[in-house]
Amino acid sequence: MDLLAIALELKTNGVKPKIVTDDYSMQNVASQMKIEFIPLATRGIRRVFKWIRYCPACYKKYLSNFNSTNCSVCGTKLKRKPKKKTGSKKVN
Ligand SMILES: [Zn+2]
Known part of the structure; x- marks a missing residue:
């Protein structure tokens, strides 16, 4: 959760942080906090x-x-x- 705390702090300072994580719970929290995240391992699996x-x-x-x-x-x-x-x- 430290990473999210840092990201949130950056966000309040007007920076747009991006979290690189494959942790789904982290991704959930990040999206709730409107913080962008980049999944790593799932990248190749997504149907994009x-x-x-x-x-x-x-x-x-x-x-x-x-x-x-x-x-x-x-x-x-x-x-x-x-x-x-x-x-x-x-x-x-
Ligand atoms: Zn041509």
Whole structure:
């Protein structure tokens, strides 16, 4: 609970603290105190897809927040797909 006390103190001082914790009770208390928290271990489990955008013509990749729907290189309409780990390739 010390961490929360520190966070709350920071908050009253006008700082926006973020707590990194996987403790659900801590997360509960933090959210009740309107303190942001960042879960660590659960990050990969959450069903939040990161999307990447890519150009199907020239394969340039864009961040999902790229603010155009067309490729800046060749003008082709961008496609998007969920970002996933590229499988480990065996190198002989
Ligand atoms: Zn392109």
